[in-house]
Amino acid sequence: MEDIKNRIRIEELLDRVVSAEEAASWIEDGMSLGLSGFTRAGDVKVVPRALVKRAEKEPLKVSVYTGASLGADTDKLLAESGILHKRSPFQADPAMRKKINEGDFYFVDIHLSHVAELVRSGIISIDYAILEAVSITEDGMIIPTTQVGNSAIFAEHAKNIIVEINLAHPLSFEGVHDIYDPGKQGERMPIPLIKASDRIGTIGIPVDINKIKGIVINNEMDSPSTIVPPDEETQIMANHLIEFLRKEIAEGRLTNSLAPLQSGIGSVANAVLHGLLVSEFEDLEVYSEVLQDAVFDLLDAGKVKFASCCSITISEEKMKKVFGNFEKYKDRLMLRPQEISNHPELIRRLGLISINTALEVDIYGNVNSTHVRGTHMMNGIGGSGDFARNARLAIFVTKSVAKGGTISSIVPFVSHVDHTEHDVDVIVTEQGYADLRGLAPRERVELIIENCAHPSYRAQLRDYYYEALAKGGQTPHNLEKAFSWHTNFEKTGTMLETEKELEPTKN
């Protein structure tokens, strides 16, 4: 109880501690919920589970908005329980993915920086904000745990708030968050952040405590990240990226401390960042969405001097090291709302180097980040659009082939466009990199094919292009065959026109 009093430092709120079941009982059919949680970090853990349990006995539909993906199998439970009317803006769970693609509920895929504006304008309305916290302070601030996500904007606009106090996270998290609300469009001032390490807001989310309807206690660590360690191919990709960055330094466009780095979620982006460990670059800064393991290795090595983010999603091993020794990292870290970590104003001002993963890329540099064969949702666009559009360097990484070489990541025409040719600066695969800046579509083709496509697919890509070229145009295409690689894969199980063996990867 003493511990609870340290965590809930307003006397009258102590009476509002309830069970997860009781809190879940307040949710009514048709409501919209705003949950904390961003890439498995800082998500509320026990109330959603109680809600799903309740839905076993009575019909219930809710819309669930979050920062990004949830951990603790919550997205799986929500999807499989049939409780969902709508889910937004991001998920990464295989069971949820399946249900989305079966049309079981609506999934709304939104730029992560845009969610706050939609809440502010009332397009997304929130009945209950359900937010994980390490504590509620004397002056009525909710201190988040390992993410900020959309928690601040949900708290401000929700009719009611339920807080999950997580005892598994130390109170030393207090002071690592920086909560800033730009305010209404048309009335707001410039966001006063000019360096990744600038503190511009408060250490917690200021709330009207009368809106806090209940407080639930949990004692669960975040679900650890599921990223795969770097392999030989991702190491090669990291080397290509480093080679490109060296060229930028040689040409006077970057210095040895580069520019603030953003790296998307996922194994490839993590591996690429990991590759910087053995580079000559130093005094690096990170201004990103999610911090994965690699950033903490770079902090440990003294390569990165400051890291700003919106969530921390790390492996179990790294969690023990970082959260068990948080004071060591605290003054080199800051956690911000996703509206701020992903804000176009700041991304452009800071001039980020942005590294995100592509699902497929076409010969003109358009990128698909979300839809398998143009139809089936993978995870969502996340923050990749926020960053790519506004970054100093919008870099997309992907292995050149997938599924044992039967899928080429470089295709004639991407089956879904998330990032247009206007927003893609550099493509990196294990084959090499293509620097597309300032180039016309016809200049891009050969560069992408020669530098990025797998050797097994190069001739086939050129065949497509030369046939299209005969028809003319700024961006030559043969619309009859533009998606033939995708439809061939569906029919034959491979994009390769003849069943030839894959040529060995170039090193």
Next chain:
Amino acid sequence: MEDIKNRIRIEELLDRVVSAEEAASWIEDGMSLGLSGFTRAGDVKVVPRALVKRAEKEPLKVSVYTGASLGADTDKLLAESGILHKRSPFQADPAMRKKINEGDFYFVDIHLSHVAELVRSGIISIDYAILEAVSITEDGMIIPTTQVGNSAIFAEHAKNIIVEINLAHPLSFEGVHDIYDPGKQGERMPIPLIKASDRIGTIGIPVDINKIKGIVINNEMDSPSTIVPPDEETQIMANHLIEFLRKEIAEGRLTNSLAPLQSGIGSVANAVLHGLLVSEFEDLEVYSEVLQDAVFDLLDAGKVKFASCCSITISEEKMKKVFGNFEKYKDRLMLRPQEISNHPELIRRLGLISINTALEVDIYGNVNSTHVRGTHMMNGIGGSGDFARNARLAIFVTKSVAKGGTISSIVPFVSHVDHTEHDVDVIVTEQGYADLRGLAPRERVELIIENCAHPSYRAQLRDYYYEALAKGGQTPHNLEKAFSWHTNFEKTGTMLETEKELEPTKN
């Protein structure tokens, strides 16, 4: 000569007045030129013509960068002379369009706000900046004419500058421009603009006068705009838009003075803005790229109290009225660099209502602004991406059919994506509007078909969708048929599956 001394107010520069032919003779093969000119406004007029003339006698290739499209048939002359290696970032000339699509030279289609960053980083290097001006002041500032475009960034980074002093524009233009340079990424401060009418910079482009190699005199008005006056259908579209805006006011998201308006170039966008003349909205502000006739009508009617822009492109009649009486408008106008008029930081902060023209839209809300049948360039993306991504409301307008009803502007899959589903809020056609905010792809389909598609194509669109739906997915598609409407048009001259008569337009 007295007039010239008023126009060139630094003694030593008077000696640098040369003929257009002499100035053109300095340009060397392979050079990159940065020309003033934005949507036919404020373009240099005599030096490019002399350069084209010179190229008749000797082989010469240059790359030409501008603000946007040029007037005075310069783009036509450049394209047809064979002088071009590269042209960027925008054009709107039929002869140039033809040459681009024939692959005669490279056209690089760039977000208009991004050009300055590419110049700053040296990806685009400028040998000669050739800039139209009303004057050069005592303190060494170049005062532009009817556009700012990229003139400031070209002047700063060019090795040499040639100025065309245009005597046809009155000196009263001095004081209407606001030149602001954000500086290097990573070192820059917030842009201190918080209202459309804020002055944040200088009245001219500060330059090192040693870089001014020559000054040429011209005395030509801008080419007048070629927009078509509003017709019955555009009037209906304006009414739909006004109806939507009224709903936003009723729901408390806007007030009667709306939010700063941006409207793209073109007859439809102009007509839609013109429709506001007879609306109840008042005290409007414009924060746009190009001011067309409609904005001056709104200023005259007292509906618009301030208009910020990057260029003024108006009809001959309107030119006489506005430029002949410029003092009357001057304190309600400001001309800014395109980096500032189109800056994501400012568009998001001000919360613009952005109205741009779509070439085609698909059933999920993706927009093609540039490529006819996916391959042939129309004009370029211009600023539409800058605005749509960051605006409070990203509205796209298009007539539901083109070419006598043989082309549906609403298609199963757009043949080129410039604006993804993530960036498109509202679609308006003469049939009605579809408000897509917060909606999943499967929710968008029926809304777009029923509210925006032409009645003749609705059943055919539904047929496509229901067949695709059987295959499942977040965004159901049948990739075998996704572009069949486009390929059918090529084969049969119509997208209509059966040669049925068009149903009459709904009023």
